[in-house]
Amino acid sequence: MRLGLLLLLACLELGEGGGNGEWSRKSCQPLTVRQRYQEEVCINTDILLSLRNTSQTTVTTCTAASKLRIASTMEGHMKEDILSKNQSPEAETCSPVVIDNVRLNGPALNINATESFLHQAMDIIMEDAVKKATDVREKVCEWRSPEQLKELLDLELKDEGESETEILQRCRDAIKYSVKTTHPRFFNQLYAGMEPYSMVASFITEALKPSLYTYEVAPVFTLMEQAVLKKMIEVIGWEEGGDGIFNSGGSLSNMYAVNLARYHHSPDIKELGLSATQRLVLFTSQECHYSISKAAAFLGIGTKNVYVVPSDKRGKMIPSALEELIKKAKTEGAAPFMVNATAGTTVLGAFDPIEEIADICEKYNLWLHVDACWGGAALMSKKHRHLLKGIHRANSVAWNPHKMLMACLQCCAFMVRDKTGLLQRCYSAQASYLFQQDKFYDVSYDTGDKSIQCSRKPDAFKFWLMWKALGAKEMEKRVDRALAMAKYLTQEIEKREGFRLLMEPEYTNVCFWYIPPSLRNLPDSPEFWKKLHEVAPVVKERMMKKGSMMVGYQPHGDKANFFRMIIISPQVSKRDMDFLLDEIHNLGKDL
Numbered sequence: 001m002r003l004g005l006l007l008l009l010a011c012l013e014l015g016e017g018g019g020n021g022e023w024s025r026k027s028c029q030p031l032t033v034r035q036r037y038q039e040e041v042c043i044n045t046d047i048l049l050s051l052r053n054t055s056q057t058t059v060t061t062c063t064a065a066s067k068l069r070i071a072s073t074m075e076g077h078m079k080e081d082i083l084s085k086n087q088s089p090e091a092e093t094c095s096p097v098v099i100d101n102v103r104l105n106g107p108a109l110n111i112n113a114t115e116s117f118l119h120q121a122m123d124i125i126m127e128d129a130v131k132k133a134t135d136v137r138e139k140v141c142e143w144r145s146p147e148q149l150k151e152l153l154d155l156e157l158k159d160e161g162e163s164e165t166e167i168l169q170r171c172r173d174a175i176k177y178s179v180k181t182t183h184p185r186f187f188n189q190l191y192a193g194m195e196p197y198s199m200v201a202s203f204i205t206e207a208l209k210p211s212l213y214t215y216e217v218a219p220v221f222t223l224m225e226q227a228v229l230k231k232m233i234e235v236i237g238w239e240e241g242g243d244g245i246f247n248s249g250g251s252l253s254n255m256y257a258v259n260l261a262r263y264h265h266s267p268d269i270k271e272l273g274l275s276a277t278q279r280l281v282l283f284t285s286q287e288c289h290y291s292i293s294k295a296a297a298f299l300g301i302g303t304k305n306v307y308v309v310p311s312d313k314r315g316k317m318i319p320s321a322l323e324e325l326i327k328k329a330k331t332e333g334a335a336p337f338m339v340n341a342t343a344g345t346t347v348l349g350a351f352d353p354i355e356e357i358a359d360i361c362e363k364y365n366l367w368l369h370v371d372a373c374w375g376g377a378a379l380m381s382k383k384h385r386h387l388l389k390g391i392h393r394a395n396s397v398a399w400n401p402h403k404m405l406m407a408c409l410q411c412c413a414f415m416v417r418d419k420t421g422l423l424q425r426c427y428s429a430q431a432s433y434l435f436q437q438d439k440f441y442d443v444s445y446d447t448g449d450k451s452i453q454c455s456r457k458p459d460a461f462k463f464w465l466m467w468k469a470l471g472a473k474e475m476e477k478r479v480d481r482a483l484a485m486a487k488y489l490t491q492e493i494e495k496r497e498g499f500r501l502l503m504e505p506e507y508t509n510v511c512f513w514y515i516p517p518s519l520r521n522l523p524d525s526p527e528f529w530k531k532l533h534e535v536a537p538v539v540k541e542r543m544m545k546k547g548s549m550m551v552g553y554q555p556h557g558d559k560a561n562f563f564r565m566i567i568i569s570p571q572v573s574k575r576d577m578d579f580l581l582d583e584i585h586n587l588g589k590d591l
């Protein structure tokens with residue numbers, strides 16, 4: 001046995017010292033990665049067993065299975081000190097490399113040993129987070145209060161790790177108590193539904209963990225991002241092309257736009273800061289997304305320098321009011337620099353008149369940004385793209401494929417018409433440790449310096465793969481279907497007693513009140529609206545506790561709480577529309 005051990009150790013030293021780790025130390029044959037790992041762990045396990053047994057007269061036989069079991073326990077629990085505790089004099093003279101009590105031979109984590117855990121976890125994901133979550137007979141949510149959920153989830157993090165079985169149960173629980181946003185009756189947000197191709201792309205990117213700053217670490221996804229941006233730019237109608245970057249959210253895209261427009265207006269700001277310019281003012285409608293005012297706060301512009309342009313009854317910016325405000329800012333001595341037009345507002349789904357706004361922007365030399373995060377999807381449809389007429393005149397566009405087009409979260413493109421490298425000039429920091437100019441390949445593919453992020457997920461892949469699978473034609477059909485479904489729901493609301501529309505929808509935001517029988521005979525008075533204001537929150541509470549569906553409500557301006565129904569997914573059918581109205585009535589008829 002001792003001779004065997006010495007031979008093994010000699011072989012091990014040879015393997016390490018000879019720098020030829022890809023060759024078997026036992027058979028002197030080339031190894032696959034998996035074999036390499038298994039052999040190295042087994043060799044180390046042999047050593048451990050031998051070391052343990054040197055004080056004994058009999059030697060226990062070490063079967064392959066027991067070796068692997070021990071190996072897996074070893075790395076699973078990372079007991080680096082086991083060697084030092086069991087070291088014998090022989091081990092010291094020809095021992096593995098140990099520094100600061102840490103054994104350095106062989107990997108300390110065996111990914112192969114976690115293979116069965118991954119398989120089991122994938123089964124749970126498939127069963128609970130995909131199949132069950134999208135099954136219309138299942139609940140949309142398993143509501144618990146924060147206190148109950150804290151208790152159920154045992155959130156405290158401890159010094160010792162848990163067993164695989166416990167961890168798998170934690171996975172099940174995490175899924176069980178999460179809202180199933182891919183459920184056909186989740187109508188609560190501007191995203192919904194399950195898109196299998198995009199989901200697989202997400203899994204792949206999570207498994208590969210690439211970061212999209214340089215071509216060298218993300219060659220495939222860098223090219224895919226470029227391909228997706230090129231196509232989206234084509235769809236927008238920028239015939240000369242453009243530039244862009246995917247980033248983690250439409251809010252961030254809007255911030256990119258505000259900063260880029262400001263840089264375009266006053267490039268010195270990048271180096272000299274805010275003192276390099278006069279008071280800057282931007283314009284947006286009262287219906288815009290809140291990220292515009294957040295951007296103004298975040299970028300030091302100031303929320304009071306966001307001039308809010310009134311919208312008409314349908315939620316669209318009034319161009320003449322925009323012009324009046326621009327003139328006002330000028331007479332105040334401020335510098336107007338940008339207009340944000342929204343294509344698909346968050347609550348009402350309204351589209352600002354881009355063509356007329358673009359005329360004004362040209363007249364006053366202002367940057368036109370179109371926030372098409374929500375409504376951009378209509379560009380895919382020949383029938384509905386007129387909603388964004390004039391978008392090709394914008395200087396920049398934000399568009400989230402993760403909303404109406406159902407790419408997995410997050411998938412958000414910020415695009416600019418400029419082709420002179422404005423985006424790069426505005427955002428680059430030229431870090432020499434990432435963006436070396438003397439690399440062996442064309443460094444124009446290192447696109448990450450256009451981003452304000454350093455690490456960045458390859459979100460474009462989630463859209464690229466589904467586009468490849470579905471083609472633009474299928475996406476067009478989906479958009480058309482969602483808008484047709486919104487029309488059906490609108491007609492049903494108009495027909496049914498106790499339901500009242502806020503307005504005819506322009507997109508798939510269908511906004512309406514439910515009036516319970518007790519209020520139906522009241523006159524349209526402040527008292528009626530006060531009472532009606534209290535209905536939606538109660539219905540919402542009941543639907544959440546029952547888990548039957550999720551639909552949002554909100555007050556809006558002077559309007560009492562109303563439901564905002566969002567239609568996106570092709571999983572949804574007419575039956576779900578009927579269910580929605582029946583269920584609201586059932587939950588609220590006693591109020």
Ligand SMILES: Cc1ncc(COP(=O)(O)O)c(C=O)c1O
Nearest residue numbers: 190249250251289344346373374
């Ligand atoms: C019109 C509009 N713009 C921007 C955003 C922000 O997008 P994200 O949620 O990706 O930050 C939203 C979100 O709903 C939106 O409705």
